[in-house]
Structure formats: structure tokens, C-alpha cells
Amino acid sequence: MSHSAKRKAKATVLKVLVYGSAFLTVAVLVALLGYIFVRGIPNITWQLLSTKPSVIKDTIGILPNLLNTLYIILLTLIIALPLGVGAAVYLTEYATSKTFIKVVEFTTETLAGIPSIIYGLVGMLVFVQMLGFGSSLLSGSLTLVIMILPTIIRTTQESLKTVPAGYREGALGLGATRWYMIRTIVLPSSISGIITGCILAVGRIVGESAALLFTAGSATIIASNIFEAYTRGGGTLSVALYMYAAERGEFEVAFAIAAILLILVFLINMATRLVQVKMKQKK
Amino acid sequence: MSENAILQAKDLHLYYGETEALKGIDIAIPEKKITALIGPSGCGKSTFLKTLNRMNDLVPNVRITGEALFHGKNILDKDVDVTDLRRRIGMVFQKPNPFPMSIYDNVAYGPRLHGNHSKKELDELVEKSLRGAAIWDEVKDRLKKSALGLSGGQQQRLCIARALAVQPDVLLMDEPTSALDPGSTLRIEDLMDELKKDYTVVIVTHNMQQAARISDQTAFFLLGSLIEYGPTKELFANPKNPKTEEYITGRFG
Amino acid sequence: MKLKQSIERIMNAVFFICGMVSIAAVALITIYMVWAGLPAIVKIGPVDFLLGTVWKSTAAEPQFGILPFILTSVWGMLGALIIGVPVGVLTAVFLAKLAPPKLAALVRPAVELLAGIPSVVYGLIGMIVLVPTVMKTFDLKSGSCLLSAILVLAIMVLPNIISVSETALRAVPPEYEEASLGLGATWIETVFKVSVPAARSGIAAGIVLGAGRAVGEAMAVMMVAGNVANMPGLFKSVRFLTTAVASEMSYAADGSLQKQALFSIGLVLFVFIMLINWLLNTFLKRGEKQ
Numbered sequence A: 001m002s003h004s005a006k007r008k009a010k011a012t013v014l015k016v017l018v019y020g021s022a023f024l025t026v027a028v029l030v031a032l033l034g035y036i037f038v039r040g041i042p043n044i045t046w047q048l049l050s051t052k053p054s055v056i057k058d059t060i061g062i063l064p065n066l067l068n069t070l071y072i073i074l075l076t077l078i079i080a081l082p083l084g085v086g087a088a089v090y091l092t093e094y095a096t097s098k099t100f101i102k103v104v105e106f107t108t109e110t111l112a113g114i115p116s117i118i119y120g121l122v123g124m125l126v127f128v129q130m131l132g133f134g135s136s137l138l139s140g141s142l143t144l145v146i147m148i149l150p151t152i153i154r155t156t157q158e159s160l161k162t163v164p165a166g167y168r169e170g171a172l173g174l175g176a177t178r179w180y181m182i183r184t185i186v187l188p189s190s191i192s193g194i195i196t197g198c199i200l201a202v203g204r205i206v207g208e209s210a211a212l213l214f215t216a217g218s219a220t221i222i223a224s225n226i227f228e229a230y231t232r233g234g235g236t237l238s239v240a241l242y243m244y245a246a247e248r249g250e251f252e253v254a255f256a257i258a259a260i261l262l263i264l265v266f267l268i269n270m271a272t273r274l275v276q277v278k279m280k281q282k283k
Numbered sequence B: 001m002s003e004n005a006i007l008q009a010k011d012l013h014l015y016y017g018e019t020e021a022l023k024g025i026d027i028a029i030p031e032k033k034i035t036a037l038i039g040p041s042g043c044g045k046s047t048f049l050k051t052l053n054r055m056n057d058l059v060p061n062v063r064i065t066g067e068a069l070f071h072g073k074n075i076l077d078k079d080v081d082v083t084d085l086r087r088r089i090g091m092v093f094q095k096p097n098p099f100p101m102s103i104y105d106n107v108a109y110g111p112r113l114h115g116n117h118s119k120k121e122l123d124e125l126v127e128k129s130l131r132g133a134a135i136w137d138e139v140k141d142r143l144k145k146s147a148l149g150l151s152g153g154q155q156q157r158l159c160i161a162r163a164l165a166v167q168p169d170v171l172l173m174d175e176p177t178s179a180l181d182p183g184s185t186l187r188i189e190d191l192m193d194e195l196k197k198d199y200t201v202v203i204v205t206h207n208m209q210q211a212a213r214i215s216d217q218t219a220f221f222l223l224g225s226l227i228e229y230g231p232t233k234e235l236f237a238n239p240k241n242p243k244t245e246e247y248i249t250g251r252f253g
Numbered sequence C: 001m002k003l004k005q006s007i008e009r010i011m012n013a014v015f016f017i018c019g020m021v022s023i024a025a026v027a028l029i030t031i032y033m034v035w036a037g038l039p040a041i042v043k044i045g046p047v048d049f050l051l052g053t054v055w056k057s058t059a060a061e062p063q064f065g066i067l068p069f070i071l072t073s074v075w076g077m078l079g080a081l082i083i084g085v086p087v088g089v090l091t092a093v094f095l096a097k098l099a100p101p102k103l104a105a106l107v108r109p110a111v112e113l114l115a116g117i118p119s120v121v122y123g124l125i126g127m128i129v130l131v132p133t134v135m136k137t138f139d140l141k142s143g144s145c146l147l148s149a150i151l152v153l154a155i156m157v158l159p160n161i162i163s164v165s166e167t168a169l170r171a172v173p174p175e176y177e178e179a180s181l182g183l184g185a186t187w188i189e190t191v192f193k194v195s196v197p198a199a200r201s202g203i204a205a206g207i208v209l210g211a212g213r214a215v216g217e218a219m220a221v222m223m224v225a226g227n228v229a230n231m232p233g234l235f236k237s238v239r240f241l242t243t244a245v246a247s248e249m250s251y252a253a254d255g256s257l258q259k260q261a262l263f264s265i266g267l268v269l270f271v272f273i274m275l276i277n278w279l280l281n282t283f284l285k286r287g288e289k290q
Helices: A003-043 A046-050 A063-094 A098-113 A116-130 A137-161 A165-173 A178-189 A191-207 A226-231 A237-247 A251-282 B045-051 B082-088 B103-113 B119-132 B152-164 B182-195 B208-214 B232-237 B242-248 C002-044 C046-051 C067-098 C101-116 C119-137 C146-170 C174-182 C187-198 C200-216 C219-224 C241-249 C257-289
Strands: B005-016 B019-030 B034-038 B062-070 B089-092 B170-174 B200-204 B217-222 B225-231
Touching: A003 A251, A003 C067, A003 C101, A003 C119, A003 C146, A003 C187, A046 A063, A063 A098, A063 A137, A063 A178, A063 A191, A063 A226, A063 A237, A063 C002, A098 A137, A098 C002, A098 C257, A116 A137, A116 C002, A116 C200, A116 C241, A116 C257, A137 A191, A137 A226, A137 C002, A165 A178, A165 B089, A165 B152, A178 A191, A178 B103, A178 C002, A191 A237, A191 A251, A237 A251, A237 C119, A237 C219, A251 C101, A251 C119, B005 B045, B005 B200, B019 B045, B019 B200, B019 B217, B019 B225, B034 B045, B034 B208, B045 B170, B045 B200, B045 B217, B082 B089, B089 B152, B103 B119, B103 B152, B119 B152, B152 B170, B152 B182, B182 B200, B182 B208, B208 B232, B217 B232, B217 B242, B225 B232, B225 B242, B232 B242, C002 C046, C002 C257, C046 C067, C046 C257, C067 C101, C067 C146, C067 C187, C067 C200, C067 C241, C067 C257, C101 C146, C119 C146, C119 C219, C146 C200, C146 C219, C174 C187, C187 C200, C200 C241, C200 C257, C219 C241, C241 C257
Parallel strands: B034 B200, B034 B217, B089 B170, B170 B200
Antiparallel strands: B005 B019, B005 B062, B217 B225
């Protein structure tokens, strides 16, 4: 074979491999979505969504899991949002020591790399046992706070960095204190980044199971009010999926939950995209 | 000279870490006049300007010795309220930097920040400041629209209005026209001439013709030192220092 | 005036505390993992614990050797990478260099979607689709084995590898590529001979990130790997470090050596992850320098 023919053949092989890989990636996703929707959606019934499991009637409902997921998202964000945004603000607006910034960024990256099962273990040791919160939505939420902190810090920090230095100079030049400047100029200008961080965090919370299994448990009780809910254990949708599939063999319910989770993931991805588009339009 | 000086520097040294950026500046800036600071890039004129309202505080590792007096009080003292100082010595920046809010809110930002929330007073103050910055007629019908929709020259005049709204004594201007087209530049120069009736203006400029046209006093900086300082006409017609002459005749810089 | 300054000082302190939370969290996690994980290692003996090949935590004479879990985690990670890296890197090349913009705009959201799918969903699909398929294809008694886990992990690490590699490939200065094209190389030759080597630190970071995800994954693996403490074999039912912790944690009695040993496994996993993080940082820093 001539040299140029070899070159051409090699190029063709590479192209086939590249296109083939991309196709495979998409095909895996499509197959996965298709299979889950086909098996899951027919099983999503009103009865499933609106009741709790009943041994007497021998029915399964995931209302408690829906509520637990919601409660955990709520409390986790309420705590993690100010902490994460505050940390990002400190790093970009206040901190003067380069070493300190590096240490915080390093630890934030480290947190992002720690697997959820480790968070589950530490959450169990600290919140469930040492602080005595027991296996409860409170313990679960507190564990997830640490877990999603890196997501919120990173996205907020990135959007703070895009706020033009001129805005800050302008405000300080008029005699604003740093805090007044942050409150009136910097945070409003980076709100879309903060929202993106929240949405991504919700995505992680919804999909989380290993960190919650040992901290919030898998109970399916409906508490009489939201405050009582936090003192009790309860499984989120993902935890419930695991329980129904791996422990009880209720695959119809598992697929129904999987379909719901996928729809949520879908919505979350769309929402981040929407915020990003809006952000670009503003500029 | 120093009797009617509103701002005065005495043996002012400024260090960025180990580098000495200002090497003992002595200068007295007269009230209600325009003082121009000229010199090649990196000569310290902007650094000096930013010292006068402590904007240099924002730069890490800055150390300043000597005195900078405002109405006779040293503004470098630790107990000086920097936010109050900056209210009285306002600043207009090189690049127009309106906030991403409405024109009205931009001008009202300063007064609100210093505690004025009365709608009636704010309305008056906004109009007065916008008139003072010669932009009222262009924006009076769109006060609630975003300031980012204005042209570059309009944005800069809005920033001047924003600075005026806190009723300062002094306006520091850091190359305020360098990012603008010639037409907008001319309007701002005209505006400065009006402003000196009520305010002391200190302007850093790259453009010697501009300094010659608008200023009463001119200070020539080179490599962190003040080489020559005096009435603009004298300095340009009769420079005493050969380096000044070299610079204004365009032999370097 | 005084009030303004005190508010300023208070807010500075508040934000400083927020900044400290990450540091405190990492310190807390490290301290607790060591504190909870060390006692059993000391009692069992580090050599017996780390190199012992038999795990019988509930036997009358219990044995706590975790070598099977360590090796399973290592093999599982390597297996996932062997499949995931070529597919992932080539997909990244497709997205960054070869795809027409419209096609890329379809594939990229697909990758993002893959990244967002919860691990239990991967586990469910693995259980219902993959495990029976593996069983039939290789004529096994059960399809719950290391191979099934590797296949699930390979899909799970894809989005990490793709997105980090794509970013690195996009960051390659166009001058490099222009130079190569100017010398008469075709575009595809340029991509593989210039762009991919130039982006190697970033691609390596993507691979390490994927490795971290594979080692740390618990739930999906638990649902497909069979969960028996065997020494690893492709068609054997196996237990990973993560699943070893998860599967016995719920019933191990508080204070028992069994429970302590589970925390020790967690500590070993934690050390693994820290090593991977360290490697990741090295690659990322090297990428920045370039």
C-alpha cells in the first residue's frame, strides 16, 4: 500500500472510531431512557403518587417519599445556600491572603471528590450518633449540606468573578462599605449563577441515596407536620427506588420511581440551560 | 498657595510591596480649580489620584508614608472614616462603569447609601445631578430604563452625575475621556469647565492638549516623582525643568 | 458612622466563618474517618486486615481480611476505565473537534443527562437488563458479578471523562492546529497528533475524575455485583470497598468489632479517594501551567 493510501485508511479508521463512540454514548442514553419510560410510565398512577404503603390493603404509594425528598431539599438548601454563597463571597470579595484562598479552594475540591458513602458514614457518626439527632430527615439534610457545598461555592464563585471590577470601584468610590456594595451590586449581578448552583444542588439531592441510607433511613411514614418530619427518619425517592428494587423486588414501583427521577433530571437540566441562556441575553 | 489648598500632600511615599511607586510627593491642590496630572504611563499619576480618596486601600500590600491633607486633616490616619471620605471626594473612572440598574437608581445609589430615602428629595437630587452633568435632557424621559443602554459618552456623564449626587467637595477623574470618541470628549471637557464653579476637580490625563485646554494647574509626574507643578499656562509656555520640556514637546512618553 | 463600621466588621466575620466551613468539613471528615477507622485496624493488625483474603465478619471465629474488597475495587475501576476511556475520549474528540455544531448541540445535552441520572437508576437497569444478559451470554448461574459491575461503572464514568476532556481539547490554542495544517496534515491527523497530545493533562484529569467516581460508587454496584466477599474474578460475585461498608452497616451491632471494621474499610476507601484527589490536582495544575 502506498504511503498516501495508508494515511487515508488510517484517517478513515479514526473517523469511524470517533463517530462510533459518540453514537454509542448517545445510544446508551436513548436505550436507557426508552427502557425506563416504557416500563415506568404506565406504572405511575394517581394511587401511587397520593398514598402511603398499606400492608392491609397490600398497596404501595410513594407519597411519603415524595414529601421526604421535598423536605430534605428544602432544609438542605436553606442551610447550604447562605453558607455556600457566603464562602464564595468571602473568597472573591474579602479574602486578601492568597494562601487562605488556596486552602479553601483545595478543601472545596476535596469535598467534591469524596464519595457519598463516606458522607453517609460521617453523617451517621456525627449527626445521628454524636449529636443525637437519630436517623432523621434532619441528620440527612445536614449531611447533604456538606455534600452540596462545593457545588454552590463553585458556581457562585464563578459568577462573582464575572461581575466587572468597575461596578465594585464605582460603588466603593461613592463611599459604599464593602457589605453595602455586595448587597446592592455584586449579589444582584450574580443571581443567575447562584440559581444555577441551587438547581445543580437539587439535582444531586434528588439523586442521592448512599449518603441518606444511614442518616435518614428509608421509612415511609407521613409526619403530621413539617417540623415533626425532620425529627423522623424517612426515605427519599432514590432511597425508595433502591429499597423496592433490591430489598423487596417490587420492580414496577422501582421503574415508576426511576421514570419520575428521570423526568426530574430532565427538568433540572432544562432549567439550568434556561438560566444560562437568560444570563447570556442580559450580557 | 497652601492657604486656599483643599488637598495637600506632604512627602508622600507609596510602596507596592518592595517597589516604590511614589517617591516623596509634595503638592498643594487649590479649591474650585481644575488640576491636571500628566506624565507617561506608569509615572504614578493615577496611583497618586487614588491615594486622595484611599481607593488604593483595595490593592493588597500597599504601604503609604507621609501625609495627605484634606481641609488640613490627614486622610491617611487610621481613624478616618473611609466611606465618608469617599463621599466628600468622589471619583470618576477611566471606563464608564454605570451599575446594571436604571438611570434613576444609578444616580440615587449614593444618596440612598448615605441614608437618604425620601422620594421627594431623591427626585430633586437626581434631576439636579443629571442637569449638573449635562445629561438631563437626553435621559429625562427614560429614567427608569437601564443605564447600560446609554452610549459610552452618556454613560460617563451619568457616572459624573452619580458622583455629584452625593454632593462631594472634590471630584477625582481618572482619564475620564480616554475610552470615549472625540465628540463625547468635547462635551465632557465643557462640562468640567462648568463643574469648577462648585467643585474642585483633579484629573489624570494622557492627553496633553486636554490638560492645556481645561486645567488651571498642571502637575508633571515622571517615574514616581513630581517633576514640575504650576499654573498650566506657565508650565506649557515656560517649563522650568528640561524633562518637562522634553515631555510636552513630545520627545518621549 | 460607628454603626456602619461595626456592621462592616460583623459581616466580614460572618463571611469569614462561611469560608471556614469547607476547611472545617474536610478536617471533620478526616478526623472522624481516622478516629472511627483506626481501632479495628489496630485490633486486627494492619497486615491481617489489609492483606487477609478471608472476610467472615459474623462467623463464630470472625475473620476480617479486606484484600478481596481492595482488589475488587481496583479491578472494577480499571475495567470501567478500559471501556470508558476510549469511548469517552473519542466522544470528547467528536464534540470538541469533529462534530458539526448542530450535531454537537444534540450530543452534549445527552452527555449532561447521563451525568445527572441517579446511581440507583443505573443500578436498576443493571439489575433488570444487564445481569440477565451477562448470565445468558456467558452461560453463568448468576449474572451478578464483577463484569456486570464494570459495565455499569463504565457508563457512569463516561460523562466525567467526556466533559473534562472536551474542555481540555477546546482549550488547545488554535495556533498549534494551524501550524500542523500548514505543514500539510489533514484535520483528523492534526486532531490526533497535535490537539490530543496538547490536551493530555486535561484528559488525564478527566480519567482520574472518572476513576474517583468508579471507586466511590456504592449503590449501583451493590445492585449488580452480587455482594459476596470473594477474591475478584470477572464472573464471580464480588464485593467492593463501598458495598462492603454499605451491605453490613445496617445490621452490625454498635461497638462490635464488625462495625468498627466497617469503619476501617471506610477509612481505606477514604485514603484511596484522597490519593485520587491528589493525582487529579497534579494533573489539573499541570494543565493550567500549559
